[in-house]
Amino acid sequence: MSTSDETPPPLYAKREPIFPRRVSGNFRTMKWWLLGAMLAIYYIMPWIRWDRGPAMPDQAVLLDLANRRFFFFMIEIWPHEFYFVAGLLIMAGIGLFLFTSALGRVWCGYACPQTVWTDLFILVERWIEGDRNARLRLHRKRWDAEKIRKYGTKWTAWFLIGMATGGAWVFYFADAPTLFVDLFTGQANPIAYITVLILTMTTFFFGGFFREQICIYACPWPRIQAAMVDEETLTIGYRDWRGEPRGKLKKGQLDPNQGDCIDCMACVNVCPMGIDIRDGQQMACITCGLCIDACDEVMDRIGKPRGLIGYLALSDEIAEREGKPPKSVWKHVFRPRTVLYTSIWSLIGVGLLIALFIRSDLDMSVSPIRNPTHIVLADGTVRNVYDIRLRNMYGESREFVLSVSDNPDLALAVEGAPDRRVSVAADEQTQLRVYLSAPPGTPSNTAQTSPARIWASIAGSNERVYSDTVFNGRSQ
Amino acid sequence: MAEESDNTQDPSNKITPASRQYPDSTRKIEEDIRTTGHSWDGIEEYDNPMPRWWVWTFLITVVWAVGYWVVYPAWPGINSATSGIAGYSSRERVAQEIADFEARNESLFVQLVDTDLDEIREIDDLHRFAVNAGASVFRAQCSQCHGTGGAGVQAAGYPNLLNDDWLWGGTMEDIVQTVTYGIRNEDFPDARWSEMPAFGQDGLLEEDEIHEVVNYVLSLSGSEHDEALAAAGAELYEINCASCHGDGGEGDYFIGAPALNNQIWLYGGTPETLFETIYYSRFGVMPGFATRLREAEIRAVAAYVHQLGGGQ
16 A cells, blocks of 8 residues: 555556476376377367268267267267257266365366466477576567577467367368368368367467466356355465465575475466465466475475475364364365265266167157148048158168057048158158048047057067147047 | 565564465455455455456457448438448348349259159159248248138138148149139139029029028038928929039039038038028139249149148
8 A cells, every 4th residue: 555545556457478487296297198188089089980880970079060960979969869968068067066166176277278278388388488587588588580480480389289279170070081181172161261260369369378368357167166165175275374484595494483485486487377376265276286396396305395385175274283184185075065066967967878878769759730720521531630750860761650549530641651651861850741530420530639649660670659649629 | 576575574464363364365465456445245346457458459349340330331321321331231131142042942943843743742852842832932822811721711711721622623733723823813814713603692592492402402411401491402403503513512623613512611511601602602712823923833832732631
């Protein structure tokens, strides 16, 4: 509260560039492996082949928007089965709740594409320009041949990574080998090029220039996670009761009146978010764990125990201050809250799995046409019309036979198919106009309504489905 | 940096009640971070400056908006709006899209005209196209009288197209003829023309005789009737009606004479409506569509009507 009262506050501020220092340690190693694994999944997935027969695409993972089909290995999802996707999204949401309430922002720190790609971009930056100090020097330097060369190389490399990212994305939506050739010969759909261009630019700018600003300004998750984290959550923190009062080493020795923190700024220098973890829990922290590695390295060097910065639960502070051991990790992780999230998550998962395995590869929907409610024919027969949709969710063309049961009065006929047999192409659906008729003198002819069950069975097999509907008689 | 080292030298202000857990962070908030001074239930609002790129983005959107005014229609005037140098018009775009759509379907329309009427339903793709195109023609041109579902309106004599009884024939050829030239339509010499005398009004039959004929007609379809009156009406029917409606009431669709021996009534099957029909006579009128629809559209709507349930 000194000068700020007199001078008006600035309306906007320049971003402070961040130059994270290289660090090595357990978390860094784990993050490299995760980064490699996730990038590999992203790039390799669309190239995996999966044989589904001659009439179907042979790509293991394919979002076929043009034909409205989603393929994932042995699973094929039709548009009317979109609840599987909705279920998976709900599971993803509850999974995020579970992980955040148990382990804080593990998604942000280890798995989020923004984190993974930024990590990759920083790695490229370090290969080209050197570590933190070299990069800082280059940043402050006037524009000369070296700076132009290094920045030019870096931006080109970033741009190529961006193109590879956007390029791989479109392979999920079409046959990858065909599209790959088409993309380079100028034959691909303009939408493919526009998508590649947009994702190239977003990757380039988000990974190269926006970095931590995406997490701070653009992403809603840091706000949502504030409601998900509680004092039992394991998260990354600074044990200030151990570190304070901080102070520099004096003649290479630790002052006995000082805490363990020697204020070496290692934790700040490695932070990709540019924050000081010693300031406490803060919104900008993505819990990537790099400050833990940096601090542990320093603690090893000055002969102090590791863990000045580490995973901790805020509820353990009192015990730790008194020098008692904290509660075990399992006690923090297994709480009513996390158990509840896990149960809901598993229930939805089991439900989806059951639905997936009991679903049939033929499907019929019956909608009665009620304009008019019924039709009287010349001989007094009463006829109802039904719109029937048959779905053949199978890799070969099949012949469906339609019939009616549960009502002896009724006869079924299919417009355009006198033998009631309709062939539906592989992985296609067809719409039929179907008639049910009650001859004069039968109860269904005169009743207001009577029940009917329409069957669709596969010719020459036991597979069949039915749909219950209503027949309107004359009194309707 | 200088500030930070200053703070670390003064440990006295670290432990305050409000900053018990994270003394360092609380101290920073108290000393470095500006708030707006607003406080709701003890929650204060930061007064952080905006990121500079955010301001730039805002300015770019302003410039973009100005460019938009120049390129696209934007400012409203009294009668119209500024048209913009790109000459964009959403009306023209719709017209263009409709033209594109029709150009894409042109080959199917040509095929529809070239194909023999009875073969259309044998060619799956063509038939599906014809039925869908015909459905849209039907909704626009036919549903006003025949109803969106094709059930007609009995009280007004608009025929039901869903049953298996046809006034003028139910083959593709008959339907195309009816749609093309209409019924009792003076605009087209080829239009078919039905004629029934107004037996009561013109004094051809007495009212009592009409009642007898009504009962005989009801007996033809097995409807409820008076046996004595019907027996008396048999001869009157043979003299006055059978030449068009047939000896057994089977009708004649070449002259549009309805069949009387079935369950389907154009104007209703009660004695009162039958009496009215015979006394005054009544006819349906239908416009001819030869001048309103292309031949392909007429064939499409015929294919649609043919598959509604009664096609012959």
